[in-house]
Amino acid sequence: MLPFTLQFNPYPFDLYSLAIYIIFPLSIIIFIVGFAYRITRLILALRRKKWVAYRAPVGITTLILGLVNVYIYPPLFAAFRNKKDLVLGLMAVHMVGLLPLIFLLGQHVAFYAYFIPIYSLLWPLAIPISAATGSLPLFQQFEPAIATQPFHSSIWGPLTVVLNGDVLTIISLVAVGFKLGERLYMMVKEGHRPSDVILYIHLTLILITGALAAHHESLPFLTGASAYRSVLGLHMILAGLFLALVPFTKYWHFVFGMFFGKIVEWIDRTVMRGAALEGGRLVPPRRKVRRR
Amino acid sequence: MTRRVTLPTSIVKPRGEEARRELLAEETRKVIEEYLGLPEMHFLEACVDCGACAPSCPFYKAVDKRYSPVGMANEMRKLYKKTSTITGKLLGRLVGARLPETEEEIEEIFDLAYHCSNCGACYYTCPHGIDSGTIIAMLRSVLFRHGLAPSIINLLARLELRVIESPWRSLQYEWDRVIEELKRDHNVAKEGEGRYLILLDIYNVFVNKENIDAYLEVLDAANIKYSFPDRPLGVRPPLPLTVGHYETARRVANFIYNYTISKGYGNLLILDGGYPYNDLKFAYTYYRASKPRELDIIHVAQLIYESYLYEGLPAFTQWGKATYIPSCNIDTRGGIGAASKLVEITARPYEKHLMWPYAGVGWMSLLCPYVREKLSIYLGVDLVLEEESVEEKLISDMRKVARHLAEEAYKTSTGYHVFGCIDDIIVMRAARVENVNPVHLAQWLKQHLLK
Numbered sequence A: 001m002l003p004f005t006l007q008f009n010p011y012p013f014d015l016y017s018l019a020i021y022i023i024f025p026l027s028i029i030i031f032i033v034g035f036a037y038r039i040t041r042l043i044l045a046l047r048r049k050k051w052v053a054y055r056a057p058v059g060i061t062t063l064i065l066g067l068v069n070v071y072i073y074p075p076l077f078a079a080f081r082n083k084k085d086l087v088l089g090l091m092a093v094h095m096v097g098l099l100p101l102i103f104l105l106g107q108h109v110a111f112y113a114y115f116i117p118i119y120s121l122l123w124p125l126a127i128p129i130s131a132a133t134g135s136l137p138l139f140q141q142f143e144p145a146i147a148t149q150p151f152h153s154s155i156w157g158p159l160t161v162v163l164n165g166d167v168l169t170i171i172s173l174v175a176v177g178f179k180l181g182e183r184l185y186m187m188v189k190e191g192h193r194p195s196d197v198i199l200y201i202h203l204t205l206i207l208i209t210g211a212l213a214a215h216h217e218s219l220p221f222l223t224g225a226s227a228y229r230s231v232l233g234l235h236m237i238l239a240g241l242f243l244a245l246v247p248f249t250k251y252w253h254f255v256f257g258m259f260f261g262k263i264v265e266w267i268d269r270t271v272m273r274g275a276a277l278e279g280g281r282l283v284p285p286r287r288k289v290r291r292r
Numbered sequence B: 001m002t003r004r005v006t007l008p009t010s011i012v013k014p015r016g017e018e019a020r021r022e023l024l025a026e027e028t029r030k031v032i033e034e035y036l037g038l039p040e041m042h043f044l045e046a047c048v049d050c051g052a053c054a055p056s057c058p059f060y061k062a063v064d065k066r067y068s069p070v071g072m073a074n075e076m077r078k079l080y081k082k083t084s085t086i087t088g089k090l091l092g093r094l095v096g097a098r099l100p101e102t103e104e105e106i107e108e109i110f111d112l113a114y115h116c117s118n119c120g121a122c123y124y125t126c127p128h129g130i131d132s133g134t135i136i137a138m139l140r141s142v143l144f145r146h147g148l149a150p151s152i153i154n155l156l157a158r159l160e161l162r163v164i165e166s167p168w169r170s171l172q173y174e175w176d177r178v179i180e181e182l183k184r185d186h187n188v189a190k191e192g193e194g195r196y197l198i199l200l201d202i203y204n205v206f207v208n209k210e211n212i213d214a215y216l217e218v219l220d221a222a223n224i225k226y227s228f229p230d231r232p233l234g235v236r237p238p239l240p241l242t243v244g245h246y247e248t249a250r251r252v253a254n255f256i257y258n259y260t261i262s263k264g265y266g267n268l269l270i271l272d273g274g275y276p277y278n279d280l281k282f283a284y285t286y287y288r289a290s291k292p293r294e295l296d297i298i299h300v301a302q303l304i305y306e307s308y309l310y311e312g313l314p315a316f317t318q319w320g321k322a323t324y325i326p327s328c329n330i331d332t333r334g335g336i337g338a339a340s341k342l343v344e345i346t347a348r349p350y351e352k353h354l355m356w357p358y359a360g361v362g363w364m365s366l367l368c369p370y371v372r373e374k375l376s377i378y379l380g381v382d383l384v385l386e387e388e389s390v391e392e393k394l395i396s397d398m399r400k401v402a403r404h405l406a407e408e409a410y411k412t413s414t415g416y417h418v419f420g421c422i423d424d425i426i427v428m429r430a431a432r433v434e435n436v437n438p439v440h441l442a443q444w445l446k447q448h449l450l451k
């Protein structure tokens, strides 16, 4: 007996159905279990050993400056000393690449908002699929007026000339391609772990299938519902796999690792030892002198 | 006539590659079992291999691209994954989990592990808050258990316990002579009467005496009551930590804590700009020493800063321009803001990233020959290494690092470069770096506070 929704589905066994009804729910479960597993390990590790030995006296200004510093120091340092990494790593892969694509692309917002209604709060920030459409295709059916005012529906206004799915995909593909090349070189020359190469190939495939699905109307080999469902299904299966891999791979960094890491660093350096900036430029609060 | 004593480069060398691998896995498990806490787990598991930390590492910049923080720390990650994680055990090399297979590979790891001075510069620049230095220190501990440590550092580390527990007569004699000189020139309180016990060790007293003198003069002027220990409190404690010899480090630290308390002091005052402050004050949980709650460990820069500045005295910033070079272990890891506050800074930290990485291992490589020379005199033996090449390589690489950093410092060209750590100055001299005018913080303070 097929589930209720599948009974009315003309393609119950194609890739799209597989993605929606099996892979995605499974990925979410794996993600949650994996997430819980990693957090549990961290908690157990916290209980195993004392963090640092001592808490230095720190003032509130030091605490705040220390927190700001742990976040701004790496990009500032990269801006002066590591420009390639800043441009290709931080900017192309993350800021004007994958992050807006994953979280703000109109189609993605619609998809997430369907499952998590509160996500629809991000609609004003959603970005269109291409510069040509400008407006968000998903809005068009509700507000016919915007078809003649291409940037009306987006908070990004004329910025959508750059901030759209197509351009972001191209930037991401270039950056991920570069990283893939770098990792391949490292794997062959230095015996670096192959898992990085696999992950970058995976990312590339997600980007390509996503772009194909977004432009299926204008691609002759993707006309027809079945072809479209296949490529979109493939995109979603790969994306589901991405989600499932998050807790077990380096994808972890953008969900938890990076934010947590900065908090760890802040606690370690500022809260415990009282250092705020490099070289601890702040005046430490007055110490109570022990008398014996 | 002096005797020649040949020191082996490694401690024990198990025979056979398979046996060595097994042993290494076992030792890794032990280190992980004992020292893995929450931050270490994060450091081991959350690196994304982006390489953003690399340009901050002086070894990477000045010696070879092989010595990147992530590259060196990854050697520990490989061992960790192979022995202690499920994915590593299941997927092995696919996820970078592996044990070294040949002697050459182990030697290679050894070389990498000793090209990190644990300065903490990469901690600042990692976007993910990963302290590669700590991971590489863990790797040194695994290697130590495996019988690998540079022999001269290892010898001094082992001697340290002997020095504080029962210093031999020739050493004690020489010690007493220098201490008498210091007592003659300064207002040293009688034992038990001072509020601060100064941590004096062989290195400070025999290598760094002129700066100790300067600090004491400033303390005298501020009317701070301090006393000296009646014996050297180590070579430079807790020295065994630099080679990952936690067990001895624990005994050394415990001895110092208990000694200070037993003599009736609640404050241990550290004059050293290198690792002793950080390692005795903060890092002791790594090697599980037990510092009593009633003991505080204070750095002299902090004490001077408090004594003068809180009384409204004097305007440090009007002493003329100088570049303060943060010394890794009191500033970065020790959080002593006061040291840099005592000098007007002209370098912009993000741009220059001045950090002098001689903590622990770095110091060892370049300065051990000095200490070795002194010890040879007091021991009456000529210490010869079985394989000088390991030491020679470290020393020559540290020289490259010193030259590189001096060039960076020179760019700030303020005329003076003030260092909180004598190591940096000695290292600069050893590296024959010109153009930079190094001044020790103690001399800087003496010159301006007492004029």
Ligand code: SF4
Pocket: B046, B047, B048, B049, B050, B051, B052, B053, B054, B069, B070, B125, B126, B127, B128, B129, B130, B132
């Ligand atoms: S330690 Fe940090 S900066 Fe260095 S490679 Fe890993 S994540 Fe990147």
Ligand code: SF4
Pocket: B056, B057, B058, B059, B068, B069, B070, B072, B115, B116, B117, B118, B119, B120, B121, B122, B123, B132, B133, B134, B136, B357
């Ligand atoms: S702690 Fe210092 S020496 Fe060690 S890897 Fe990091 S930057 Fe390099």
